[in-house]
Amino acid sequence: MSESFTFSVTGTDGTARTGEIRMPRGVIRTPAFMPVGTAATVKAMYPEQVKALGADVVLGNTYHLMLRPGAERVAALGGLHKFMNWPYPILTDSGGFQVMSLSKLRKIDESGVTFQSHVDGATHVLTPERSIEIQGLLGADIQMQLDECVKLPASPQDTERAMRLSLRWAERCRRAFGEQPGKALFGIVQGGEDRALRIESARALVDMDFKGYAIGGLAVGEPQATMLAMIETVVPYLPTTKPRYLMGVGTPDDLVAAVTRGIDMFDCVMPTRAGRHGLAYTRFGKINLKNARHADDPAPLDPTSSCPAANSYSRAYLHHLVKSGEILGMMLLTWANLAYYQDLMASLRKAIVDNTLADVSAAIRADWGAGAADAPGEADQAS
Amino acid sequence: MSESFTFSVTGTDGTARTGEIRMPRGVIRTPAFMPVGTAATVKAMYPEQVKALGADVVLGNTYHLMLRPGAERVAALGGLHKFMNWPYPILTDSGGFQVMSLSKLRKIDESGVTFQSHVDGATHVLTPERSIEIQGLLGADIQMQLDECVKLPASPQDTERAMRLSLRWAERCRRAFGEQPGKALFGIVQGGEDRALRIESARALVDMDFKGYAIGGLAVGEPQATMLAMIETVVPYLPTTKPRYLMGVGTPDDLVAAVTRGIDMFDCVMPTRAGRHGLAYTRFGKINLKNARHADDPAPLDPTSSCPAANSYSRAYLHHLVKSGEILGMMLLTWANLAYYQDLMASLRKAIVDNTLADVSAAIRADWGAGAADAPGEADQAS
Numbered sequence: 001m002s003e004s005f006t007f008s009v010t011g012t013d014g015t016a017r018t019g020e021i022r023m024p025r026g027v028i029r030t031p032a033f034m035p036v037g038t039a040a041t042v043k044a045m046y047p048e049q050v051k052a053l054g055a056d057v058v059l060g061n062t063y064h065l066m067l068r069p070g071a072e073r074v075a076a077l078g079g080l081h082k083f084m085n086w087p088y089p090i091l092t093d094s095g096g097f098q099v100m101s102l103s104k105l106r107k108i109d110e111s112g113v114t115f116q117s118h119v120d121g122a123t124h125v126l127t128p129e130r131s132i133e134i135q136g137l138l139g140a141d142i143q144m145q146l147d148e149c150v151k152l153p154a155s156p157q158d159t160e161r162a163m164r165l166s167l168r169w170a171e172r173c174r175r176a177f178g179e180q181p182g183k184a185l186f187g188i189v190q191g192g193e194d195r196a197l198r199i200e201s202a203r204a205l206v207d208m209d210f211k212g213y214a215i216g217g218l219a220v221g222e223p224q225a226t227m228l229a230m231i232e233t234v235v236p237y238l239p240t241t242k243p244r245y246l247m248g249v250g251t252p253d254d255l256v257a258a259v260t261r262g263i264d265m266f267d268c269v270m271p272t273r274a275g276r277h278g279l280a281y282t283r284f285g286k287i288n289l290k291n292a293r294h295a296d297d298p299a300p301l302d303p304t305s306s307c308p309a310a311n312s313y314s315r316a317y318l319h320h321l322v323k324s325g326e327i328l329g330m331m332l333l334t335w336a337n338l339a340y341y342q343d344l345m346a347s348l349r350k351a352i353v354d355n356t357l358a359d360v361s362a363a364i365r366a367d368w369g370a371g372a373a374d375a376p377g378e379a380d381q382a383s
Numbered sequence: 384m385s386e387s388f389t390f391s392v393t394g395t396d397g398t399a400r401t402g403e404i405r406m407p408r409g410v411i412r413t414p415a416f417m418p419v420g421t422a423a424t425v426k427a428m429y430p431e432q433v434k435a436l437g438a439d440v441v442l443g444n445t446y447h448l449m450l451r452p453g454a455e456r457v458a459a460l461g462g463l464h465k466f467m468n469w470p471y472p473i474l475t476d477s478g479g480f481q482v483m484s485l486s487k488l489r490k491i492d493e494s495g496v497t498f499q500s501h502v503d504g505a506t507h508v509l510t511p512e513r514s515i516e517i518q519g520l521l522g523a524d525i526q527m528q529l530d531e532c533v534k535l536p537a538s539p540q541d542t543e544r545a546m547r548l549s550l551r552w553a554e555r556c557r558r559a560f561g562e563q564p565g566k567a568l569f570g571i572v573q574g575g576e577d578r579a580l581r582i583e584s585a586r587a588l589v590d591m592d593f594k595g596y597a598i599g600g601l602a603v604g605e606p607q608a609t610m611l612a613m614i615e616t617v618v619p620y621l622p623t624t625k626p627r628y629l630m631g632v633g634t635p636d637d638l639v640a641a642v643t644r645g646i647d648m649f650d651c652v653m654p655t656r657a658g659r660h661g662l663a664y665t666r667f668g669k670i671n672l673k674n675a676r677h678a679d680d681p682a683p684l685d686p687t688s689s690c691p692a693a694n695s696y697s698r699a700y701l702h703h704l705v706k707s708g709e710i711l712g713m714m715l716l717t718w719a720n721l722a723y724y725q726d727l728m729a730s731l732r733k734a735i736v737d738n739t740l741a742d743v744s745a746a747i748r749a750d751w752g753a754g755a756a757d758a759p760g761e762a763d764q765a766s
Contacts, residue, residue: 039704039707039709040700040704041704041709041711042708043709043710043711044710044711046584046711046713046714068706068707069678069699069702069703069706073678076679077679077681077697077699078681083697083699083700083703084700085695085696123387127421225697277590295452296458296459296460298460312467312468313468316452316456316462316466317423317460317466317467317468318459319452320423320451320452321422321423321424323451324422324451324497326424326426327424327426327427327659327713327714328424328427328428331429331710331714
């Protein structure tokens with residue numbers, strides 16, 4: 001294992017690239033999809049299963065963990081890796097996004113954000129310095145700057161103000177983080193749907209010399225074309241030698257499109273959340289197991305998958321489990337979905353090495369339309 | 384594998400015995416604990432895990448399965464074993480007990496019981512013949528006669544009436560089942576807390592020549608001493624050459640006490656249900672993970688267990704998962720509890736072979752009191 005935090009690009013295909021992020025706790029093969037382990041667990045999965053699927057890194061949510069069980073408690077217990085039995089790399093977010101989406105009575109000022117816990121109503125203050133402190137207590141390998149995520153729709157003035165505040169917080173996080181061999185702090189490009197703001201944000205962050213750069217504030221309801229346009233705007237301003245992380249994305253189609261445009265890392269609750277709501281992501285598209293048409297179907301989700309959840313259980317059985325509210329239904333569908341996401345990333349990495357990304361992407365998209373899936377409309381409810 | 388259904392006693396220690404029930408789908412090592420797979424799933428467990436713990440057989444509930452997904456549907460899909468990916472022996476109950484405890488608007492007469500589904504309110508009729516038909520459609524290796532389980536407290540007259548009705552239903556089930564090589568139908572001894580009725584029931588059932596005999600209507604709230612007295616009353620009237628099954632039992636202490644008195648088979652929701660409610664059964668007694676005293680405890684549930692759920696996750700982490708309502712908490716505690724139950728049965732089987740059951744039982748009971756557990760009172764809430 002590497003003693004320091006390094007990123008190397010080992011292959012390119014157009015703007016897309018594949019590579020390795022190395023750090024003491026392991027290697028992240030990029031492009032990488034990071035399963036979300038919000039409260040120190042990738043929901044409904046044993047950690048060994050997550051690793052076996054090919055996930056090299058999981059994401060932990062600072063907001064959830066600071067409230068319960070508490071960062072100091074996790075530190076006293078030996079850190080998040082030990083706490084959740086995941087000895088491999090962990091990326092933590094800054095807490096900012098969930099403060100905005102989950103907490104009550106938020107108050108943002110220059111110093112940080114004051115909010116009430118959604119768990120017990122207690123008041124907490126999250127400053128850039130405290131966010132870095134918490135992520136350090138958790139022991140995260142990759143940490144994120146605190147940023148302000150504006151509520152949509154946002155006025156141009158609000159978007160600009162939040163972007164500039166996020167830049168000042170980036171500086172404070174960068175200072176608080178200092179130099180930590182083997183660990184990394186990433187900056188987050190903000191600026192909404194405004195190309196000029198996005199470019200300004202990217203440039204300023206690059207001047208601060210982060211170990212990696214995220215693009216935030218996307219996949220929050222805007223059309224995919226807008227998201228892709230922002231990626232295309234920002235990527236040329238990010239150093240080719242640093243990993244690029246698109247936060248909170250996305251659907252399988254989003255992943256293919258963003259990898260093609262040079263993104264290296266992703267996280268999203270979609271495969272895990274959908275798995276708890278009866279929805280399967282497969283090579284042949286989305287399948288809504290709640291649909292009565294599966295009640296007598298002996299076919300598995302995908303006989304070509306190497307995941308037992310996808311190849312060894314009938315749709316009829318999965319339908320039964322989902323309709324009966326059985327935990328095993330959530331376990332199997334989460335497993336199958338994460339397997340599909342990891343298989344998808346593996347096939348994209350290979351395609352980049354082989355310089356066949358366009359063909360492979362076209363084949364992947366053709367499979368989605370091959371007809372095994374349910375109508376998109378009914379499936380979308382769980383995503 | 385055996386082509387026929389056979390039972391052989393391979394060792395005894397006093398009244399206790401160990402042996403093997405052989406049938407085409409596998410061997411059940413007795414004394415055996417059967418995890419409950421109510422709706423075609425041992426809740427929160429992958430089937431491979433259940434087998435790996437040493438369970439040779441699981442129980443399916445006819446009442447649940449006839450209502451959802453339906454016996455004819457399961458048959459069309461290839462039977463319950465294939466449906467739930469459990470190729471090993473399955474025992475199904477008759478549906479009678481759950482009709483009494485879960486359904487609405489029951490009406491019992493000589494022909495059978497009419498009831499409304501708790502799922503959708505539809506009216507169903509369960510007769511002895513239909514119960515056997517359903518269990519056959521499911522493909523159960525061991526099937527149970529339909530019996531009437533009286534609601535407690537029951538008058539002596541009601542207890543006697545229900546016992547006699549159960550005997551008549553036993554005859555009808557016996558006739559409906561006929562001879563099925565490789566499969567077995569068990570009769571169920573009823574008679575409440577009345578020794579004379581219990582003996583009469585046992586004698587009449589033995590005359591009908593079942594492949595095995597269950598003792599029903601116990602562990603329904605009576606003191607353990609009453610249950611043990613009924614076992615001691617009935618066992619001498621059951622043939623030594625047939626397996627004896629104590630239905631719906633029980634706590635680890637119940638298992639030790641009943642094995643000592645000659646019982647070969649058990650089923651109970653306790654380890655699985657408790658696991659979903661934050662309660663662990665361990666070698667050192669019951670541990671209520673909801674208790675705040677575990678919040679900072681780095682110790683695992685039981686470092687001497689071979690189950691990862693018991694030896695590799697801290698009590699602090701389990702406490703966190705339980706408090707956060709995380710599915711992984713239920714998965715881990717169910718796994719640990721079933722591991723403990725299977726380990727307990729394995730140690731009892733070995734003790735019988737070694738003729739050390741009294742000493743081993745005393746050591747097991749001493750461990751329960753060794754102090755690692757929470758106070759019994761607070762833990763009992765989930766059992």
